[in-house]
Amino acid sequence: MTDADYAPSPAGWVRDQVAEYESSGGQRANTLGDTGLPVIIVTTRGNKSGKVRKTPLMRVEHGGDYALVASMGGAPKHPVWYYNLKANPDAVVVQDGAEPFAAEVRELSGDERDAWWERAVAAYPPYAEYQTRTDRQIPVFVATRRA
Numbered sequence: 001m002t003d004a005d006y007a008p009s010p011a012g013w014v015r016d017q018v019a020e021y022e023s024s025g026g027q028r029a030n031t032l033g034d035t036g037l038p039v040i041i042v043t044t045r046g047n048k049s050g051k052v053r054k055t056p057l058m059r060v061e062h063g064g065d066y067a068l069v070a071s072m073g074g075a076p077k078h079p080v081w082y083y084n085l086k087a088n089p090d091a092v093v094v095q096d097g098a099e100p101f102a103a104e105v106r107e108l109s110g111d112e113r114d115a116w117w118e119r120a121v122a123a124y125p126p127y128a129e130y131q132t133r134t135d136r137q138i139p140v141f142v143a144t145r146r147a
């Protein structure tokens with residue numbers, strides 16, 4: 001994916017976090033606000049526009065894989081990036097620190113989702129409260145490094 005197609009988020013704080021994280025190689029803007037909890041930057045391909053989209057998400061890592069939790073603060077609808085990942089699961093880049101890497105994702109269900117959900121709540125406890133705010137089951141993807 002080339003950055004020529006990059007369309008920054010319309011949300012100022014999200015746009016700024018991505019810009020500062022990338023320009024510092026993950027040294028700055030690497031937590032959610034003042035929580036001190038780490039974030040990663042996930043690049044997706046727009047399912048309608050085809051444009052490159054960058055989204056900060058909480059860092060939920062296990063054995064070199066990452067959970068991507070489509071919580072959006074417990075809002076009633078999935079975030080748009082959920083649909084980008086469903087449409088283009090191979091066109092994903094994850095940045096956790098200095099080096100971005102190409103990844104592929106799949107949405108989890110059943111026991112596998114349960115195990116990653118537990119890890120997600122351990123990494124970022126508010127996810128549990130977000131789930132109580134919405135009737136939708138919060139989707140969880142796992143992102144795996146591509147060979």
Ligand code: F42
Binds near residue numbers: 039047048051070079
């Ligand atoms: N959100 C989460 O869901 N989970 C997290 O763990 C999380 C952590 C987090 C940490 C730091 C931080 O700064 C933000 C964090 N967020 C987290 C918020 C997250 O970064 C997103 O802002 C949020 O999930 C909303 O995602 P969204 O994809 O719905 O973003 C909207 C605001 C957006 O960017 N919309 C674009 C726009 O121009 O309106 C469209 C983006 C897009 O992909 N468009 C598609 C396309 O084809 O280009 C299709 C558009 C369509 O109509 O379908």
